[in-house]
Amino acid sequence: MPNKKYLFRRNSLLFFLLLFFILWTSALYPSRDIETASVRLSDETKGDALFFVAMDQLRCGEQTNAENFFIKASNLASPEFRREARYRLGLLYFDQAQKASAAGGNGEQVHILLHKLVSLSAGEKIDPDLRLRTMINETRASLGLWMEILASAEQELPLDADPASSQRLALTLALARYETERETSSLLQAFVSNDGELTGEGLASIINGGGSLHLSRDREIHAIADLLLALNGGSRKEVLSTFLIAIRDAGAEIAGTPLYLSAVRNCGYGSDAGLLFDHTLELLPFVEPFPERKAALLEAAGFLARRAGQYDDALPLFDEAVDSAAEAASFDSLHMQRIVWYRFDSLVHADPHRAASAIPQLLGNMVDPRYFDDTLGALLDELLRQSEWPLIDTIARSLGRDLPAASASRYYYLAARGRQLALLPEDGMQETLFRRILDLPPSGTTARYYRILAASALERFSGEEEADYAFFYPAAEGRDEATQEESSFPCCMRVIRGLLDHGFSLEAEKELSRLESCGFLPPRSLIIDTVKGLSHEGHHLEAIRRFDRFANERGISGNEELRILYPRPFxxxxxxxxxxxxxxxxxxxxxxxxxxxxxxxxxxxxxxxxxxxxxxxxxxxxxxxxxxxxxxxxxxxxxxxxxxxxxxxxxxxxxxxxxxxxxxxxxxxxxxxxxxxxxxxxxxxxxxxxxxxxxxxxxxxxxxxxxxxxxxxxxxxxxxxxxxxxxxxxxxxxx
Structure with missing residues (x-):
């Protein structure tokens, strides 16, 4: 890990010379500015180097120094680092604004910081940064400047508009429309994230920051806001009763929406699950004309019954939910898969034998087979507890390549071991089942585990035959699989490369993750450089997690890359x-x-x-x-x-x-x-x-x-x- 007692990290000769010259000149000639002190260097070169001086100061906790260097870099640097310097400067101002808002009674200071944020965005007409715009609007929301937020709604989104920033921006716009026009639909939608979970953090920060919200004008909106704040603060029970009354009053407006499903998953515990279950069934008449929302509401009821351990009651609800989803003109396939998963998992707990016979039907409904790994494993656990070896064997022999590798390899292994131990009749299938395991892709720990057990049983690699890296991880193809070159995001790519070159691998990894959320598929070379930088700087956790995801999806190309995943520090x-x-x-x-x-x-x-x-x-x-x-x-x-x-x-x-x-x-x-x-x-x-x-x-x-x-x-x-x-x-x- 980097040692904070060292003020600067300098990985290039230019950076060494410039930093020394800047500090030496500043000490001897305080009145001389950076431009005069380093006249032999171009402005962009000076600005780029100053950006990394600021990053070093920030890493050492010297925020005032970092701010000064970021200001200079935002004026002098090349376009890529000028944009990044403004973003980093914006983070400093935004953090100060949030602290001032939370302290209360300091609106003047927040206004000053907002003015600084807006000034940063003034030079971004050609290359705007959505992250900066999001910080500006959240600061405006804390001051109740709703019309200013609405005025910014027409601005075009940049190419690297990441989902997290887009969602935060959508929430502030929805709040502004609600506060000025009392328009609730977009606000209700903005409460739920892209993956269907409640997203109360942004709202909580705005409300806690003293924003002049008038959520109490609508009972259900007020209750939802309370619920979100409670979820963030861990006091959900205090607001649950108010929320239950609100969703009953709201009727069809909320019933069956992603917001309602999220609330059920977050609140449906213990005795609360029973209350929510009754209310959910009461809301069914409101959504009868809407098959999609009816399916979602039935899913919510089934979810609550399943959580309470009432699997027999949950099954018909999930069955009806699947039927209603099929009637809908358009129903998200991943949402359907989730309902099918709930149904099958309930069946595993209610009747493992029926679940086993339902596997062929399950295979036909899989969008992503890996989604069902856990519940297929739970079925095998139950069959093993009951010593149902013939049924395990029947499933193993009927499996095709549609089943995920982790589940298939486990069924194959136990069927083969059953024959070895005379728990199943010997029919010559033992070696075939072990070989089937080796034919499956080595994706994931469980699949690799059973590959090793199978290879040991078959005495593979015990003599002159040698294993190679492709036994443990998928082998990469002989070309860069990236569908987009680094030139697709030239501004961001130069920033990532610069961060890596100057020892800021953690910041480079964060920026890379942000670009991936925008749909960017990075070249293998950039991933390798990033994880090598992380490992070199001692960030093994981040390196291993990042590269393990990459290796399972896109493979590895040799032992050197495998050593990134399995290093030997200390x-x-x-x-x-x-x-x-x-x-x-x-x-x-x-x-x-x-x-x-x-x-x-x-x-x-x-x-x-x-x-x-x-x-x-x-x-x-x-x-x-x-x-x-x-x-x-x-x-x-x-x-x-x-x-x-x-x-x-x-x-x-x-x-x-x-x-x-x-x-x-x-x-x-x-x-x-x-x-x-x-x-x-x-x-x-x-x-x-x-x-x-x-x-x-x-x-x-x-x-x-x-x-x-x-x-x-x-x-x-x-x-x-x-x-x-x-x-x-x-x-x-x-x-």
Whole structure:
């Protein structure tokens, strides 16, 4: 991670020279401006360099200095960095305006900051920035300047108008129309994001900022605003009753809309689910003439019944929802897929045997097969619990290539293992089923896990035959798959390249993500440069997440790219602690990768800390046993200490369980639970026991660790050439 004690990051000779010259001249000749001090450099070159000086100052928390340098860059830099400097300057002003609004009673300061924001956009007639326009309108909304917002509505959207900024802009325009014309339909629509979820954050900031909204003029609008604020603040129960009354009063205006569905998903818990269910059924007569909204309302009712565990009641509601959706003139296919998923998942819980027989019909309704991976896995879990091996085999043998690789490979593997263990009659299909797994694409952890198990069962790559990177990830085609060249967004591309060149890989990654949301498919070279920059600067978490998505979708082209996904940082410390504790280095690397993606100061949602993701209480206990000073949470950010405690703890668990896989399960789910789970399934081989673990997170954790250990063994085999490639016998000795 970059060290903040260094004020500047300078990766080019020009940047070194210019920065030194600027600071030296400023110290000796305070009255001389930048233009005079660096007369030998062109204005654009000076401005571009000043932009990165400002970025360095911002990274070090020197906002005043950053503002001054951004102002100079916004006047001097090349068009690309002039635009970016104005945006970064706008972020500073917008943040100050929000803080002033939240403090209350400081409208004059907000007006001054708004004037600064508007001044920044004055020079953007040729190349406007929607992000800046969004900040301007949200500041106007906090001041109640609705007519000014409406006057900006006719401005043309730029090429890189990202969905997030467009949506925020739409919300402020909808609020302005409501406040000036009492027009509610666009406001109701603006409350819901593109993916159908409530989007209350922007509204909450406007209301909390003291905006002169008059939402109380319409009861349902006022209730929705209250609900959104409650969802942002975590006090939803306080406003639920008001919201329920409001949606009943609103009738057909809200019933069956995306807004209503979002509210149901956010509020329908516990006793609230029963209240919402009754109200939803009461609203059905309002939407009878509108098949699309009727389908959505029936989906909401089914969703609530399913959440309450009333699967038999949910099924007919989802059936009717599918029928109503089919009657609609136009019904979104992805929305239909969601209803079909709800129906099938309810059937899995209500009657697994009927669900199994419904799989052929399900395959015909899949838009994206991966969407059904989880519920197909839940069906297999239930069939395995009931020892329904013949039914598992029937499903496995009937599956075509339409099923997602993760689900298909799991069904194939269990059907093959059933034959090996004489749980199914031997019919010569065992090897065929294992080979079917290897024919599936290696996309995703679960698919890779069963590929490794199948390859081990078939003794693949155990002799002279060698595995390659394409066994683990899809192989990239021999050409750049980008449908758009970097010239499609030349302004943004130069900014991304500049950020990468000067050590701002995190900012480059954010800008790249924004362009992708605009439909830009970046060239492979740009993705590779970005993730290499992230890795080089120690941002392994961001590099791995970014490149894993890319590799699963567009493939990788060699071991070098695979090493981006499976790096070996902190090598000396890992070698030291694994040697001391008698652990396999590749396995411990796999654990640290999956636990923290090599981020020393990371915290989990339950409070686990650091590289090995140690719970503070566990770390203190282990440190005491090791004779170490009792560590604080901050102490656990230290890589050497964290890895030392994590390795000791894993070795300790390995000594108290029958094999390393059970130790890993205990590391994630707790030793007591693992012992209880194992005692309930003591007759099962180790790999099938792993299939019965009731915690989905722990079950998946084991798969991740076996896959990662395999890939580390493959990539770094030169460091430990002895022993098998596959760690299957190490993980599952009792097979």
């Amino acid at each position: 090598r000396a410390y890992v070698h030291e602690v694994t040697e001391r504790e008698g652990l396999e280095e590749n396995l411990f690397y796999a654990l640290v990768r999956e636990e923290s993606h090599f981020t020393p100061d990371i915290y989990s949602r339950v409070g686990a800390v650091g590289l090995s993701q140690l719970m503070p209480s566990t770390a203190r206990d282990v440190a005491g046993r090791m004779g170490l000073k009792i560590p604080s949470n901050e102490d656990l950010h230290d890589p050497r200490l964290n890895l030392s405690i994590g390795a000791w703890y894993l070795a300790h668990l390995a000594g108290r369980t029958d094999n390393i896989s059970e130790a890993l399960f205990a590391y994630n789910g707790g030793l007591t639970r693992v012992r209880r789970w194992r005692s309930s399934n003591s007759d099962l081989p180790d790999d099938l026991f792993a299939e019965t673990i009731p915690f989905a997170e722990t079950q998946y954790y084991g798969r991740k660790l076996l896959v990662s250990t395999s890939i580390y063994r493959y990539l770094y085999r030169a460091d430990s050439p002895e022993g098998p490639l596959w760690p299957v016998d190490t993980f599952f000795p009792k097979r």
